[in-house]
Amino acid sequence: MLKPSPDTVHNLLISPWFSWFLSLVNKVTFLQEFFMKRVYLLRSNIIDSPPLYETLHDYPTVSAHTNNSLYARTLPPVPKDCPTPMGSKGPVELPHTDILMKFFQRTKFRPEPMGSSVLMTFFAQHFTHMFFKTDYRKGHGVTWSGHGVDVTSIYGKDVHVENMLRSFKDGKLKLQTLNGEEYPLYLKDAPVEMTYPASVPPERRFALGHPFFGLLPGLFLYQTIWMREHNRVCDILKQEHPDWDDEQLFQTGKLILVGETIRIVIEDYVQHLANYNLKLKFLPHVLFGENFQYQNKISLEFNHLYHWHPLMPDEFNITGSVYPMKDFMFHSEVVVNHGTAAVTDAFSRQRSGHMSHHNHGAATQYVLRDAIKTGRELRIQPLNNYRKRFNLRPYTSFEDLTGETKLAGELQKLYHDIDAVEFMVGMMVEKRRTRNLFGSTIVEVGAGYSVKGLLSNPICSPQYWKPSTFGGDVGFEIVQTATLEKLFCANIKGKCPLVSLRVPDFQIGDVDELSNFVVKDEL
Ligand code: HEM
Numbered sequence: 187m188l189k190p191s192p193d194t195v196h197n198l199l200i201s202p203w204f205s206w207f208l209s210l211v212n213k214v215t216f217l218q219e220f221f222m223k224r225v226y227l228l229r230s231n232i233i234d235s236p237p238l239y240e241t242l243h244d245y246p247t248v249s250a251h252t253n254n255s256l257y258a259r260t261l262p263p264v265p266k267d268c269p270t271p272m273g274s275k276g277p278v279e280l281p282h283t284d285i286l287m288k289f290f291q292r293t294k295f296r297p298e299p300m301g302s303s304v305l306m307t308f309f310a311q312h313f314t315h316m317f318f319k320t321d322y323r324k325g326h327g328v329t330w331s332g333h334g335v336d337v338t339s340i341y342g343k344d345v346h347v348e349n350m351l352r353s354f355k356d357g358k359l360k361l362q363t364l365n366g367e368e369y370p371l372y373l374k375d376a377p378v379e380m381t382y383p384a385s386v387p388p389e390r391r392f393a394l395g396h397p398f399f400g401l402l403p404g405l406f407l408y409q410t411i412w413m414r415e416h417n418r419v420c421d422i423l424k425q426e427h428p429d430w431d432d433e434q435l436f437q438t439g440k441l442i443l444v445g446e447t448i449r450i451v452i453e454d455y456v457q458h459l460a461n462y463n464l465k466l467k468f469l470p471h472v473l474f475g476e477n478f479q480y481q482n483k484i485s486l487e488f489n490h491l492y493h494w495h496p497l498m499p500d501e502f503n504i505t506g507s508v509y510p511m512k513d514f515m516f517h518s519e520v521v522v523n524h525g526t527a528a529v530t531d532a533f534s535r536q537r538s539g540h541m542s543h544h545n546h547g548a549a550t551q552y553v554l555r556d557a558i559k560t561g562r563e564l565r566i567q568p569l570n571n572y573r574k575r576f577n578l579r580p581y582t583s584f585e586d587l588t589g590e591t592k593l594a595g596e597l598q599k600l601y602h603d604i605d606a607v608e609f610m611v612g613m614m615v616e617k618r619r620t621r622n623l624f625g626s627t628i629v630e631v632g633a634g635y636s637v638k639g640l641l642s643n644p645i646c647s648p649q650y651w652k653p654s655t656f657g658g659d660v661g662f663e664i665v666q667t668a669t670l671e672k673l674f675c676a677n678i679k680g681k682c683p684l685v686s687l688r689v690p691d692f693q694i695g696d697v698d699e700l701s702n703f704v705v706k707d708e709l
Contacts, residue, residue, distance in 0.1 A: 189523075192577055192630045199462040200621045212465040221464060223472040229637035232576060234479060274682050276606025280562060284557050285600065286611060288706055289543045289593065290554055293499060296540040300461065300623050300694025305533040307497040308404030309455055309670075309687065315339055315396055315397050317639070318489045320564050321684070326560035327486060334482045335451075335643050336644025337444050340380060340395045340412045351392065351413075357420040359413050364522050367679065368417075370394055386516050403502075406518035407529055414677035418441055419664060423657045429580070437658040441645060443657060445665030446673070448640050454670040456636065458687040460629075468666075470646035482642040486564065487572070489633035490610055491628050495550035497538040504532040511549050521692045522609050531683035532675055535690060541624055543593065543615045544703035555613070561610045569612030569627060570605045576630045581612075589617025592705045618699065 191196075198204050211217040316339035319331040332338060341348045351370075353360040361368040369392070373380055376393035382400050399405040408433065419439045423430065428436075430703060439556065445452050448470040457466045501510045504524050514520065521529050539545050546554055560566075569587075570580035581587040584594035593615060601607050607615075614626025624632075644650050653662040675682035 189354060189577075191579065194580070196622075196626070196629070199460075200465050201463075206390060208463040208465075217601070218465070218467055219469055219472045222467050223476070225466070226641050227476065227478070228475055228639055229634045230478065230641065233634045233638040238686065246316060247446055275603040277567075277603050280608070281600040283457065287551060287555060288609075290546045290614060291551060292496070292500070292545045293548050293701065293704060296496070296545045296699065297697050298497065298538040298543060299618060299697040299699050301624060301696075302458070302497065302538045303534050303689045304404065304499065304502065304536040304538055305530065305685070306455070306458060307494070307538045308402070308689035309406060310400070310494060310497070311402070311490075312339060312405050312408040313451060313455070314492050315398060315659070317484045318492060320489065321677065326556075327564045329486050329489075330487060332542070333484045334639055335444060335448055337412075337440065337447060338395060339399070340416070340443065341411065341440060342395045345383055347378045347395070350378045352530055354432050356424050356431050357430075357437075357439050361413060362418065365525065367522075368414055369522060370406075370413060382516060387449040390517060392518050393523045400516055400518055401520055401624070402515060403520040403529065404533060407521050407526060407533070410521065410526060411674055411677050412443065416440070418663045418676060419443065419661070422664070424661060426658060426660050438661065441456055442656050442661050442664055443604075444643065444645050446668035448643060448646070448669045449665060450670050450673065451640060454687065459623060460633075461623075463524070469587065470641060470651045471648075473641060473646070474648045474651075478641070478643050480638045480644060480647045484639070485567065486560075487609065487631065488639075490557055490561065491613055491632050493554060493610070494541050495547070495553055496541045496545035496614075498550060499536065499539055499546045501650055502532070511542050511547060515549065525682050526674075527680060527683045529680050530678065530685060534684040534686040537689050537692075538697060540618075540697070541628075542618070542699070544705075554610070558608065558610050561608055564607045564656070568605060569607050569609050569616075572609055572631055573627060576627075576634065578626060578630055581607075586623050588611065588615050590700055592605060596705055621694075681689050 187336060189618075211221055236448045269654070270613075316336060317331045317334060319329050320326055321328040322519060330343070342351060351359050360371055362371050362375070363369075370376075371393045372388065373382075373391035373393045375386050379397050380394065380400055381390065381397045384390050386400070392398075392406065394400060394406065394409050396409075399409055416439050419442050422437050423435050423438055427434070452466050452468040461468065498511075501508050502514055503509075504520065505528050507524070509517070524532075535573075539547075555615045574578045583604055584598045584601075584607075585591055587604060587607065588594045589595070597607065597615065611627060613627050616627055617631060618624065619626045622629060653659050656662045656665055670687070671682070671685040674685040
């Protein structure tokens with residue numbers, strides 16, 4: 187059967203000519219179910235199917251793969267004193283990362299062309315850090331992740347942390363009141379593992395679900411809102427089941443939050459990222475009876491393609507107070523001082539950066555350098571091999587990759603052959619897809635991992651996807667009607683702030699993305 191290319195499908199899903207048909211699909215349940223089933227299965231199958239070995243013949247390190255990863259896990263790392271070996275194409279030695287970084291450093295902030303807000307960027311970081319968890323002490327190819335949507339970002343990595351965050355009363359988490367609002371406890375009151383620098387005083391240290399989440403007020407905001415949501419849900423469950431003990435209320439509340447997370451991710455967040463005229467729906471039941479595996483693995487490539495550090499601006503404006511990154515990092519108290527309503531509103535109005543080259547702020551440049559080095563150490567295959575594996579047309583030239591000539595020329599000097607461009611570097615310089623935030627590689631490779639990860643959660647399986655899992659119809663209803671806006675509005679006192687993944691003043695084409703960076707001639 188003739189299979190349309192991912193680019194053709196994308197163009198149809200964003201096309202104004204096809205939008206009348208998609209608006210019909212959006213309204214009719216059986217059409218919605220038909221299309222969502224196809225989306226889920228197509229995306230998941232590409233992850234579950236074995237690698238296409240025959241497309242990888244020109245790369246010498248293809249010897250060991252897991253079923254959903256193309257990097258050579260079992261090969262020994264490249265010795266430190268050995269020039270990094272290339273595949274059969276390109277130069278003998280890979281370009282030095284210092285030279286490459288000149289393509290990625292931000293000189294002037296490049297705004298996100300689809301108008302994504304900072305609230306969107308923090309959503310991405312907060313959500314994905316629940317499963318992107320490299321164990322840097324053990325090695326860049328090792329993870330301490332539970333490989334899925336396990337809400338450990340909210341409740342912590344294990345029962346010990348979870349117990350420290352619990353009140354053991356009515357199923358609720360422990361919160362404290364500061365400036366008239368509820369917030370997570372100070373670290374001194376719930377000593378869990380957190381990675382604060384020594385210079386951070388106790389009144390700026392909080393006990394959060396992830397050791398890293400003291401890093402940015404945006405992560406602290408999401409943590410706060412989700413913890414309040416857990417307690418709100420427990421109040422509702424307690425009303426429904428006055429006889430339930432703390433444990434049953436807690437565990438059922440947690441399951442509801444897993445469901446809410448998945449729904450918000452698909453219907454708000456992925457909808458924003460995909461920007462399709464098709465309305466994406468969370469409908470686990472459409473996969474019942476299909477050959478679908480309720481298990482998941484988080485691959486290194488998924489982790490790498492999610493290094494969206496250019497989205498981060500250099501400063502944050504909260505109702506007129508401007509915080510440069512250095513005064514923002516490890517300053518969770520910014521949220522307490524301004525209040526959750528003002529911060530949510532401000533994050534919804536501030537634009538993120540373009541996930542592209544020449545746009546890494548000073549705070550995150552070394553993270554990219556590390557990822558490029560990791561790619562080499564673990565011998566991640568070049569970009570074009572991944573494109574073939576994910577049914578995308580391999581790029582035929584550097585201009586074809588970047589969509590311009592200047593950067594393309596400089597890259598050609600370094601890599602000689604388009605097939606030699608590395609996965610991480612390639613994704614950072616790739617031209618943006620029409621009406622999308624990213625190049626087609628990030629979208630097509632990422633979407634498979636993402637859909638598979640979301641739909642393979644145990645709560646989506648026939649055994650779990652029923653009211654009794656969520657404490658009855660009321661809990662099931664909370665899951666099935668969750669939205670990002672409701673999440674914030676139900677947990678912020680007073681007038682609901684703007685809750686938006688896209689800035690309100692965005693207009694298509696308001697960024698001239700090809701002229702807002704300068705390629706340095708001298709490398
Ligand atoms: C100012 C903002 C940010 C800072 C300072 C920051 C910093 C870091 C640091 C220090 C690491 C560990 C890297 C290493 O040791 O090699 C890291 C990892 C990572 N970051 Fe960021 N980051 C920021 C924002 C973001 C955003 C917005 C995203 C995307 C959604 C993101 C995605 C990731 C991912 C996927 C990893 C790998 C995590 C892991 O495997 O454990 N980061 N970041």
